[in-house]
Amino acid sequence: EAQVTQNPRYLITVTGKKLTVTCSQNMNHEYMSWYRQDPGLGLRQIYYSMNVEVTDKGDVPEGYKVSRKEKRNFPLILESPSPNQTSLYFCASKQYGGNTGELFFGEGSRLTVL
Amino acid sequence: GESVGLHLPTLSVQEGDNSIINCAYSNSASDYFIWYKQESGKGPQFIIDIRSNMDKRQGQRVTVLLNKTVKHLSLQIAATQPGDSAVYFCAERWKAGTALIFGKGTTLSVSS
Numbered sequence: 001e002a003q004v005t006q007n008p009r010y011l012i013t014v015t016g017k018k019l020t021v022t023c024s025q026n027m028n029h030e031y032m033s034w035y036r037q038d039p040g041l042g043l044r045q046i047y048y049s050m051n052v053e054v055t056d057k058g059d060v061p062e063g064y065k066v067s068r069k070e071k072r073n074f075p076l077i078l079e080s081p082s083p084n085q086t087s088l089y090f091c092a093s094k095q096y097g098g099n100t101g102e103l104f105f106g107e108g109s110r111l112t113v114l
Numbered sequence: 115g116e117s118v119g120l121h122l123p124t125l126s127v128q129e130g131d132n133s134i135i136n137c138a139y140s141n142s143a144s145d146y147f148i149w150y151k152q153e154s155g156k157g158p159q160f161i162i163d164i165r166s167n168m169d170k171r172q173g174q175r176v177t178v179l180l181n182k183t184v185k186h187l188s189l190q191i192a193a194t195q196p197g198d199s200a201v202y203f204c205a206e207r208w209k210a211g212t213a214l215i216f217g218k219g220t221t222l223s224v225s226s
Contacts, residue, residue: 105157
């Protein structure tokens with residue numbers, strides 16, 4: 001089954017404790033992206049990657065890092081989480097180029113930073 | 115930057131009614147638009163898309179209309195069902211190869 005898998009789905013942590021949210025897709029997509037979703041603000045892009053070893057900032061990259069060492073994986077790293085990073089995070093992937101822009105989303109990771 | 119917005123944050127309809135969810139976009143150069151559905155506790159799911167060279171596209175029970183003159187996008191759901199209750203997002207793409215920009219979403223509630 002084609003899917004985007006995120007882990008963990010739920011996490012409560014404390015300020016300053018480094019954490020990583022993993023994302024893996026099995027569709028051989030070149031493009032992967034991370035979004036955060038907050039009430040009243042919709043989906044905002046954090047980082048994206050066009051292909052292996054190619055990453056770029058989205059609209060709200062501050063406080064986040066990413067890496068793309070393999071095509072299927074795109075982890076989101078919070079080196080020193082702060083309460084304003086409490087949010088619902090989505091990883092997404094798609095074929096780069098082509099005629100459609102359809103993004104396939106994971107199920108989301110709800111992060112609470114105390 | 116420019117962003118996609120929605121006219122109404124919530125919409126309530128009766129089962130069997132037709133629903134119309136609206137979206138205004140501000141970038142007249144956007145070439146591609148998508149509607150997503152997000153059910154509670156899940157990630158957004160693709161519903162239907164439309165290119166800027168079209169003004170209408172139909173799917174199963176859904177129709178997307180694009181009016182480039184007034185930069186307006188709408189999603190019509192025929193015979194709305196309780197399972198259609200969700201948050202609906204429109205998204206635009208400024209040009210091929212760029213990221214999708216999402217609107218803030220409209221919550222559709224369908225009562226029996």
